[in-house]
Structure formats: structure tokens, C-alpha cells
């Protein structure tokens with residue numbers, strides 16, 4: 592008895608460093624937990640807040656993981672990842688952009704999130720500024736702050752389909768700017784930054800000696816003929832200023848396997864590797880062998896997922912646009928729509944947080960409020976949900992909105 596009282600007292604006196612007390616938990620993970628809690632209470636909740644494909648990892652990839660276990664590939668791997676996997680990543684960028692990379696310019700990480708985290712730890716000194724276009728993926732500002740940096744937000748316009756303007760980025764640069772984060776296709780807006788804009792931003796980075804961290808997590812999910820580009824479209828000139836971040840999570844429905852990567856300047860990759868050597872040693876060996884198959888094996892499952900997302904996207908856009916008080920642009924990539932819902936606000940529902948809460952209470956549908964991505968007035972609606980459930984959810988949202996929009 593006495594012992595537990597002492598333990599409680601000790602816990603109460605623990606002081607947590609400022610930079611962590613200021614960080615809120617990821618809003619998207621919080622919404623997933625909320626959905627799970629309601630389902631556990633027996634409610635028929637539909638989760639359009641989730642940021643993961645509803646498909647299972649393709650069989651060939653699972654089998655590669657199983658083979659890795661049965662062949663005994665269950666020990667630590669090289670700190671920066673399996674040579675086979677690093678070579679596959681290096682080759683991927685060479686093929687995509689005609690810019691040569693070798694193994695020493697890539698690192699395999701425990702998901703793209705971990706690659707981003709290590710990059711900011713390596714790049715950002717206390718007080719350095721990092722430019723982040725809004726709406727942004729929830730973890731960008733948090734990770735910059737954890738590294739001691741200061742996010743500098745650059746707004747994008749709904750009427751420009753949330754595509755960032757290179758001049759706005761240039762205007763936001765200061766003596767303290769260290770890096771620019773670009774996420775194309777974007778979570779949450781689905782914006783795909785055109786090659787010309789990426790090249791302009793590449794030139795800004797070269798002139799100002801900044802690093803562009805390009806998050807390409809959704810690069811395989813593109814619609815209506817949209818094409819994915821990178822500042823590397825400028826050619827080898829952009830190589831010293833570009834850090835490309837990728838992930839197996841969405842492309843191959845491998846969220847639980849936790850494999851991502853970074854490709855970029857050798858010095859930066861080297862420091863991320865040193866950090867990794869003290870942090871995780873290496874990502875899971877089994878997952879890395881599965882990832883080799885993901886990158887180099889049969890890609891038909893990716894095409895199947897894309898076809899399903901395209902069909903659902905049509906349904907989502909049509910239905911959202913028919914709802915009272917809602918307008919919605921055209922997401923050209925990822926698997927999210929980002930409708931403007933400010934037309935539904937009234938004297939009781941005044942923010943996207945209020946609306947998301949209302950939709951959970953009234954319609955049992957989970958969405959993520961735009962405020963989580965730095966843009967109140969919007970909601971993120973995931974279409975990585977089976978089509979019948981998606982239709983049911985949209986029907987429920989429409990009914991719930993009709994009750995509040997006059």
C-alpha cells in the first residue's frame with residue numbers, strides 16, 4: 592500500500608520538457624481512436640477519418656514476409672536498412688527522375704513519419720524556420736517544433752485547388768529559413784503540385800541554400816491523368832537540395848509493417864543514419880524483406896486499389912457537391928476530399944470541430960476537422976472506405992446537414 596503512494600507522488604512531480612508539453616496528439620490518430628471507442632459501445636459508426644487503405648497487404652508481399660521469417664531473416668539488419676531495399680529505392684528515383692542515386696544516399700526507416708522526424712532532427716537548430724504550406728499534414732508542424740524549429744505557414748487558396756504559389760514561398764523565406772516542406776499529392780487537400788511550380792521552388796531552394804523535404808507518400812494515387820513530379824524534375828542540379836520521403840504504407844497497403852524511406856544528400860542521410868543507430872537500430876527485418884517484394888514485385892494490386900479509389904472519388908465528389916452548405920474542389924491525388932463546409936455553420940456550429948462532433952453525434956460518421964490541418968472551415972473526408980459504407984456515410988451526412996442548413 593505504502594509503496595504505491597510513493598509511486599503516485601513521484602509521478603506527480605515529473606516535469607516534462609516544454610517542447611513536448613506543447614505538442615497535442617495526432618488529430619487523425621485521435622479520430623481513429625474515437626471511432627473505435629464508439630464501435631466498442633455498439634454504435635454503427637462509419638469512419639471517414641481514417642488515413643489508410645481499407646485493403647489488405649497484397650499476398651505476394653505477405654508471402655515475402657513469411658519467407659523472411661522461415662528463412663531466419665530475423666536478426667538486426669544493417670543500420671540504414673537492407674542493401675537490397677536501399678538499392679531498390681535508389682533505382683526507383685533514378686528511373687523516375689533520371690537523377691542517379693546510390694545506396695549511401697538512401698535510408699530505410701520505420702515508416703515515412705520516422706524519416707521525416709529524423710530529417711528535422713538533422714536539419715533544424717533551435718529557432719530555425721521551416722516553411723509549411725497550409726493545409727498541412729498534421730505531423731509536419733509538430734515534428735518541426737519537437738526539433739526546436741519554428742513552422743512558418745504559407746496559405747494556399749481554395750480557388751487555386753490548394754496548389755502552393757512559389758512566390759509566396761519565396762516571400763516567406765527569411766535569414767532563419769532552413770527548409771521547405773512540400774507534400775504532393777497532399778494530405779488533406781489532394782492537391783498535386785505541377786512540375787513547373789516544383790521547379791520554381793527548386794530554384795528558390797538552390798538560390799537560398801535551403802532543403803526541400805518532399806513528402807511523396809501518395810505519389811501512386813493520381814486521378815484524371817494527373818502526373819506526379821518532384822523538384823528533381825530540374826535534374827541533378829536539384830539533388831543537393833532535395834530530400835525525398837516515401838512510404839510503403841499507402842501504396843502497398845502496408846501501414847502496420849512500418850516501412851518508409853528517405854533519399855537525398857549523402858551528408859544528411861548519413862546524419863539520419865547515425866540518429867537511427869541510437870534510436871531504432873534498424874526497421875524490422877521481416878518488414879524490410881516484404882518491402883523488397885513491394886518495390887520490385889508484381890504491381891497489379893496497386894492498380895486495383897487505384898481503380899477502386901477512382902470510383903469512390905467520383906461518388907464522394909458528386910454527393911458532397913449536392914449537400915447543402917458544402918462546396919468541394921477537385922482532389923487530383925491521395926484518397927481524401929477536403930470540402931469547404933463553412934456554409935453549414937450557424938450560431939451553434941461555428942467551427943469545423945463543432946461540425947465534426949455534430950456529425951459523430953447525429954450521423955455516427957467520423958471525419959477530421961480542417962482545423963487539424965491548419966484550415967478551419969473544411970473537413971477531411973477519406974474515401975479509403977468500402978463503397979457501400981461510403982455511400983451510406985455520405986447519405987447520413989447529407990441528412991444531418993439538411994437539419995441545420997436552412
Ligand SMILES: Cc1ncc(COP(=O)(O)O)c(C=O)c1O
Nearest residue numbers: 702703704728778808838840851
Ligand atoms: C502526408 C503523409 N506523410 C507521411 C505519412 C506517414 O506514413 P507512414 O509513417 O505510415 O509511412 C502519412 C500518413 O498518414 C501522410 O499522410
